[in-house]
Amino acid sequence: MTAFNGKTTAEEVAQGKNLRGKVALVTGASSGLGFETARVLASIGARVIITARSEEKAAEACEALQEAVPGAEFATLVLELSELDQVRSAAAELLAREAQIDLLINNAGIMACPLGRTREGCELQFGTNHIGHFLFTCLIAPALKKSPSPRVVNLSSAGHKYAPVDFDDPHYNHRDYDKWNAYGQAKTANIWFSLGLTRRGIASNAVHPGAIMTNLGRHMTEADFESFGSQAHESGFEFKSVEQGAATSVWAATAPELEGKGGLYLEDCQIGEPVNESTPASGYADYALDEQAAERLWSLSEEIVGERFTLA
Template identity: 45%
Template sequence: MAAADQAPIGSGFTAKSTAREVLAGFDLSGQNIIVTGGYSGIGLETVRALAGAGARVTVPARRADTAAEALAGVAGEIEIAAMDLGDLASVRRFADHYLETGRGLNILINNAGIMAPPLARVGKGWESQFGTNHLGHMALAMQLAPALQAADGARVVALSSVGHVRSDVIWDDPHYAARTYDKWEAYGQAKSANALFALGVDLLGRDVGVRAFSVHPGGIFTPLQRHLPEEEMVALGWKAPDGSIPPMVQAMFKTPEQGASTTVWAATSPKLAGKGGVYCEDCDVAKLATADSQRWEHARPWITDDAKAEKLWAMSEAMLADA
């Protein structure tokens, strides 16, 4: 990807635009969309907006009963199916069942994720954040490739995060086999991997009509924080000692519906036609970071590097082939 591609294009929306505002006037009837993690937080608002615009939305869920309860009041055509991103057999069963329907897949949104949990392992001993946030979603996309290609103009949206600034992919030890586990470094690695995955999909898919984007949804209080004790959120500055949210944080953080807006913009905006591989924030393509960038904004150079995207793809394919 050329560095010039990683620059705002003037979307007409803002950091506080909502998903429904982004989709105003869109008719997504006949579109098939999959949203992982689409039953809580920003995933739920993403499904609400897309289904409300007429799309048929499939929500694969590790807790299907919980998903059914959360989505019961959401208008539109929504299907729920069992899938656990940490269990590749489950991922492949879900994808195979989807392919058996014969539907194309217009949009795949890799929304689900975990943040800063204690060290845990999934799959073939993979660190859980890298395994769930990246490898599980990569396996899903690879298995669904025929449906994406059949849609003629499909998009893949991977939820990355400004957390990517914490770490590039730890190329020599991504699963913490030989180094002390740092949950925030591991989260940063997983979010960098999400962005490089989108770039990799775009490099491979653009010639067959599949484009991909990564997005930072913004700071939002959702169940993603479930692994963080209250005192850690105070230490991070997200909350005051009395549990209240400081005014500066209130001004910067978004509601879940605002947090879903960059996702749906990347998934549907005609302004992104013919583009791909870029990292987006606040309903626009993000700037490439410079020495003057704040730690909560812009795309660090390592997530815009084609060679790193190709390296991650090859490394991840090898991991998945053994699983």
């Protein structure tokens, strides 16, 4: 247990921490949780690389961050996670520029969008939220491995409880598409990816940031918001501010008590526990920390990207 909770802000988590000499990379940092995470990490000394889907968005975010944290050092990288060729180009560019990455916050993502597919045939949420981050992380692993204590933070969600990964039909080729089921399996994949990375020597934890109104919900309909609000009320779910939502990511990246620890599900700046019927809004599903499923996902991911990664 820590002194923090669901109302703690990222700035409060960062107090007393020092990341001078560290390089952090935050995906999807042009707005929302990614922007706030990048701002706070920079405020305690990290040199922060932010990614966005276009040069324009990256430049705008970088300028705003520079104004928010005068004297901090920022750099940008264009990263479109749904385009694997572009992911490979971005990773190659990063490795050419950076010898070492100490912290990787895989924050970018999409949620509850209409059925779409990547060029490889992946369902879009699975392809963007998991496969894109899987490939990018594995490709830049040489830079992570040069850090004496690398940490990878994968943003998952309580939404992982909607569904595990359906290995028989992960891309909805033979079953009816359900956007929330698809979101759930993508967020479960984020947790399982953390298990796989940790098993291969890079400490990685999954984070549930909480329910926050950000651009992530841009595909949600009015009916979705009404339903979500009703479910939240019934389960005791509370919405967070962006500053509170970024707190667990910053805690995962900086907490001394998490040094060298991986394969955990974190929420409200605490190590998560299995879901309890009395508190359904918190905790993780019984399949969330399934090591065998995580290894099966790793193999499936390698098959999709057409490359094997030992990370040794």
